[in-house]
Amino acid sequence: MEVYVINALRELSDAEFENALSKVDSGQRERIMRYRFMEDRKRGLVGVLLSKYAISKAFGIPANEIIFEKNKYGKPHVVGGSGVHYNISHSGDYVVCAVGESPVGIDVQEIKDGSLDVVDRFFSKEEKEVLAMTGEEARRDLFCEIWSLKEAYIKCIGMGLSKPLDEFGVVKKDGEYRLIVNGEWSKDYHFHKYDIDEKYSLCVCSQEAGFPTETEYVKLEDLYLT
């Protein structure tokens, strides 16, 4: 598995955006242009280009031969690419992509102040217990970490928010993040958190255990080569 990171969205000028947009297919162009704000359009476009870059590098498929389709919950995959797994996430300045030979889910999110009210509705019993035992100062970071781990999991299984978030938990056990469903610990999914930026949380979930120790930073110009 590899994890690719781009944090150069601010360097993507509007003119470069137009040029790069012309390199993706018309379906993707329409989807990207449906976003109201330019920032979202740029994240969407860089997401497509980074996916192609990562899949091409990992599996040797020429980028212009990679076509995406979505499952019924919206998770994209490569047409005809059995054994090719990837997932992307975007937030703030970052677009990230994980690629590997097993189902994978990735989540990056900007850590923002706000209420932790959602804990009651969306966190499992075990997650609530861990949060309750955590001091006030560390609680927000832990909340964001758990939220990001949960998102990575629902994206790995491909169900997105159709999977009720309180039905499972991801908490640390013996120093490792573990999935717990109805009080039963599962060994089927593995989790990894990367410290890329103190203002962001980045988590990956996969059915394979071999996470790279470091993420790989990609430059905007690398994407135009695909």
Ligand SMILES: CC(C)(COP(=O)(O)OP(=O)(O)OC[C@H]1O[C@@H](n2cnc3c(N)ncnc32)[C@H](O)[C@@H]1OP(=O)(O)O)[C@@H](O)C(=O)NCCC(=O)NCCS
């Ligand atoms: C998947 C989901 C949890 C992602 O949430 P998010 O934190 O806003 O977005 P992220 O940046 O982490 O990820 C977005 C990317 O995940 C991928 N994705 C979309 N649905 C996915 C799914 N079911 N499983 C895995 N990945 C998915 C897409 O590549 C998407 O990027 P793109 O739209 O630019 O192609 C959420 O959007 C979702 O469940 N969507 C499904 C539709 C839905 O239930 N909407 C709620 C209506 S109220």
